[in-house]
Amino acid sequence: MATLKLRRIAIDTYKENVAYLHRDCATYRSEGFQALSKIEVHNLRDTHPVVAVLNIVDDANIVAPGELGLSEQVFAQLALPEGHEVTVAHATPPDSLRAVHRKIYGETLSYDDYANILQDILGNRYSKIEMAAFLVACAENGMEREEILSLTQAMVNTGERLDWDTPLVVDKHCIGGIPGNRTTMLIVPIVAAHGMWMPKTSSRAITSPAGTADTMEVLAQVNVEPDKLRQILHHESAFLAWGGTARLAPADDILIAVERPLSLDSRGQMVASILSKKVAAGSTHLLIDIPVGPTAKVRSHNEAMHLRKLFEYVGDSMGLQLEVVITDGSQPIGRGIGPVLEARDIMQVLHNDPQAPADLREKALQLAGRILEFDSDVRGGQGYHLARDILQSGRALVKMQAIIAAQGANPVTYAPAQLQYEVLATHSGTVNMIDNLQLAQIARLAGAPLDKQAGVDLHKKLGDRVERGDVLYTIHAEFLSDFNFAKAAATQHSGYQIGATT
Structure with a gap:
C-alpha cells in the first residue's frame, strides 16, 4: 500500500476529525475515495488507526499529491511529526450504526446499543452527519423512559466520575429557555457561604445567548483542571467551572456540538445530558428548575409535569435525591441577556445594589432556600430566610470574590459593546x-x-x-x-x- 507524508493543516474543525487529499493524489484515484467518506489513518508502526472524514482539495498549496493533510484535532490525536509516512484505507462502518438505523425506524434501543453508539462517537468513528441522524431519530421517534435511563447511564460510563467522599454534595440546574435567568451564579455563593459543598460544573450555551460558564468567564477562569477544582472545593466549598475539562460524560459534549447548530434540544437527550453530568460530577442532591411560559422551552404545566416525572424516574434510578420546581417562564429574568450584561446583574445583586433586578434576586433566593433545606439542620420553610440573610449580610459577596480569586480572576474588564x-x-x-x-x-x-x-x-x-x-x-x-x-x-x-x- 502506498504511503503518504503527513501535513498539518491549521484548521480547527471543532470536535470532528477531518483529513485532506489532493484530487490528483494517486492514492485518491486508486482507492476510489470520495469527499466526505471516512478513512482510517494508519501509522506504519501502530495497529490502532485514527478515523477521519475526508475532504478533497485542488490547491497543492494546501495539500500536495502524495501528502495527507490533517486538521488540528486529528494531528494531535495521531501525535506524529509532519513528513511522517502513513497509509490510509476505507474506514469500516461502526457496528453501532445498525442500532442508529433501528432507532430511525422507531425501535427501542437497549443500554448496550446506547453504550456502543457513544463509544464509537468518542472514538471518532461517527461523522457529524451520522451523529445528527442519531440525535434527530431520538428526537422525532421519542425515547421510552427506560431508554433515557440507559442513555444517561451510558453517558456517565463514557467518562470519569468524581467522588467527593462526603454524603451531601448539592447542585442545581435550569433546563433553560429563559434569557437572563442567571440564578446559579447567585445560588452557589449563598450555599457555599452556608458551608454546603456545591461543585458547579456548567456547560456553555447550546441555543441560548449565554450559559453559566460563558457568564462566569467574564469574571474568572472557567477552564480549570480537576485537581485544582478539588483544592478550590476544599477551601471554598464551591466552584463555578466549565465541565469540559473534567471529562464528565464527554460523549455528551460531542453531541452538544452537533445539537448547537441544529438548535436541537429533545426531551430525552436533555434529561440524559443534564443528569449524566450531575451524576458524573459526584452530586448527591439536585434541584431542577423547569420554567413554564408561552415562549419558554416548556409551554404548559402538563408538559412540565411530564418532564418532572422523567427527571424524577431517571434521577431516582441513578441514586440522586432530586427535587423539581416549576417556575414562571413568562419573561426574561433580570435585565441583561448576554455574558457581560448578565454578569453585571449578578454583581449588582451580590452587592445589594438598589438598582439590582428584583426578579433575579427573588428567584435566586427562592431556589437557594430549597437547596439549603437539603441540609438536615435547616428546617423546612426556613431556607429562604437563611438565604436572604446570607445575601444581605454580604457573606455571599465575600464567598463569590473568594471563588473568583481561587479560579483566577479574569484580568480583562469588560463593558457592554459600543x-x-x-x-x-x-x-x-x-x-x-x-x-x-x-x-x-x-x-x-x-x-x-x-x-x-x-x-x-x-x-x-x-x-x-x-x-x-x-x-x-x-x-x-x-x-x-x-x-x-x-x-x-x-x-x-x-x-x-x-x-x-x-
Whole structure:
C-alpha cells in the first residue's frame, strides 16, 4: 500500500476529525475515495488507526499529491511529526450504526446499543452527519423512559466520575429557555457561604445567548483542571467551572456540538445530558428548575409535569435525591441577556445594589432556600430566610470574590459593546407579553455568547406602563454585521406586545 507524508493543516474543525487529499493524489484515484467518506489513518508502526472524514482539495498549496493533510484535532490525536509516512484505507462502518438505523425506524434501543453508539462517537468513528441522524431519530421517534435511563447511564460510563467522599454534595440546574435567568451564579455563593459543598460544573450555551460558564468567564477562569477544582472545593466549598475539562460524560459534549447548530434540544437527550453530568460530577442532591411560559422551552404545566416525572424516574434510578420546581417562564429574568450584561446583574445583586433586578434576586433566593433545606439542620420553610440573610449580610459577596480569586480572576474588564440600538415602543400601553425566543435570537444575532460584550439590555418588563417612544431595550453589538442583523430582527419583530392599559 502506498504511503503518504503527513501535513498539518491549521484548521480547527471543532470536535470532528477531518483529513485532506489532493484530487490528483494517486492514492485518491486508486482507492476510489470520495469527499466526505471516512478513512482510517494508519501509522506504519501502530495497529490502532485514527478515523477521519475526508475532504478533497485542488490547491497543492494546501495539500500536495502524495501528502495527507490533517486538521488540528486529528494531528494531535495521531501525535506524529509532519513528513511522517502513513497509509490510509476505507474506514469500516461502526457496528453501532445498525442500532442508529433501528432507532430511525422507531425501535427501542437497549443500554448496550446506547453504550456502543457513544463509544464509537468518542472514538471518532461517527461523522457529524451520522451523529445528527442519531440525535434527530431520538428526537422525532421519542425515547421510552427506560431508554433515557440507559442513555444517561451510558453517558456517565463514557467518562470519569468524581467522588467527593462526603454524603451531601448539592447542585442545581435550569433546563433553560429563559434569557437572563442567571440564578446559579447567585445560588452557589449563598450555599457555599452556608458551608454546603456545591461543585458547579456548567456547560456553555447550546441555543441560548449565554450559559453559566460563558457568564462566569467574564469574571474568572472557567477552564480549570480537576485537581485544582478539588483544592478550590476544599477551601471554598464551591466552584463555578466549565465541565469540559473534567471529562464528565464527554460523549455528551460531542453531541452538544452537533445539537448547537441544529438548535436541537429533545426531551430525552436533555434529561440524559443534564443528569449524566450531575451524576458524573459526584452530586448527591439536585434541584431542577423547569420554567413554564408561552415562549419558554416548556409551554404548559402538563408538559412540565411530564418532564418532572422523567427527571424524577431517571434521577431516582441513578441514586440522586432530586427535587423539581416549576417556575414562571413568562419573561426574561433580570435585565441583561448576554455574558457581560448578565454578569453585571449578578454583581449588582451580590452587592445589594438598589438598582439590582428584583426578579433575579427573588428567584435566586427562592431556589437557594430549597437547596439549603437539603441540609438536615435547616428546617423546612426556613431556607429562604437563611438565604436572604446570607445575601444581605454580604457573606455571599465575600464567598463569590473568594471563588473568583481561587479560579483566577479574569484580568480583562469588560463593558457592554459600543454599537447600540434602542428599540422603542411604537404606541402607549402596558407590556403584556415578552417573547423569550425572539429576544434570545436578537441577542445571539448581536453576537452573544461568543462576543461576551454583546446582547440585549432590557428596560421594560411585564406589567410596565410605557409611552410611545419609550425605550423597551437596548441592543449591544461588537461588530457592524452582527449589529445590523440584530437591528433588522428587532425591527421586524421587537419581541414585545403592548396592550391597552386597563
